[in-house]
Amino acid sequence: MTDDEEYDRNCVCRDLESITKVGIDTDGEFKYILMKVKCSNKKHELPSVVIVRGYKRHNNHTDIFNEVNEELQPLCGDEVLGGGIITHDSNSKTINIFGKSDTYGEANHAATARLIREAYPDYKVTFNNK
């Protein structure tokens, strides 16, 4: 098999453009992860995108990763950059980001806040890194 054939069969780089950057529950307090996603073709290190996912239905960060990684196939949840907790209040349009994951460590909440501000431009987004 040539490199070109492998490229065609496994490459999903273009799918990265349409991936939703921020997927979080609407209200309440829940755990979240910041993770890097890239093509499942291991030769394609670039491009990659960083996404935020957080859901009340999961009590730990690894469950979020497992769900998201499965849902993204054939894209590859390459690396979890850290985790934390989000509080989301859609009435007051505020989001606060803090805390850490026992498994993945503390995410760079400033990076998370940047992504959330793009997705929720009319919100007040705050964060606390330790």
Ligand SMILES: [Zn+2]
């Ligand atoms: Zn690719």
